[in-house]
Amino acid sequence: MSSFVHEEYPVAKGDYTRAGEASTDIKRRLRQLGVSSNVMRRVAVASYEVELNLVIHSDGGKLTLDVDTDGVLLVSEDVGPGIPDISMAMREGYSTASEEARSLGFGAGMGLPNMKRNADEFDIQSEVGKGTRISMRFRLT
């Protein structure tokens, strides 16, 4: 099944001013497609969290949105630095975020657990020195 929507959003390291723009656009597109508000909100929250993670923690990356009849697929890929201990990173309250991120209201260590909670399927792969890939699927019903 081909995608109704395929979009890629580059996300720059440390760009706190634009952080969230991709997620705002993703939510707008889902609304245009008539996706239910519940699913739309879950995608938006997961997308915003992963976008912020790219800004706060990565050396830059991109978000990719695909929507088809099966649902929404949101993939985050970055170019490093990778997560040394994924099980620690998945723990609520564990964070390595900078003071700058914390001053903006982030870095509470809720990002990855929150993505997992909102997505129907969640997968994270990471290699130190190479990068991290997070894949999230959301069913439409």
Add this chain to the structure above:
Amino acid sequence: MTLGDMVDVLHAKVLVGEEKLDTPALTACCSDLMSDVLAFVNEKTVLITGLTNPHVLRTADMLDLKCLVFARGKVPTDDILEGAADQGLVVMTTKVTAFTACGLLYEAGLRGVPIEWPEGEEQ
């Protein structure tokens, strides 16, 4: 309780959305940690915060929140207020602290957002 009732309870000043004060406020949450708000809020609710940066607005947008209350007399910049107007939010500021704002609203009958603990994490 309506958003207009909240204005009375908090002696608040409405910055945006004066025409929507008859909207009902069913629940509220109070936090400066947007990560926590994103993690636990799952309904259209009122956010009481001391944080006035653009991420409060983004968080409100992602969650379809309907009202922002800035405590301790804080007023966000004009661009944030314009963004809030575009999003259809009601924004108000109150001179009391976030703690006192919560207390006053609770006393007036407003309650917190119910938290659904993930399976196996009930406390």
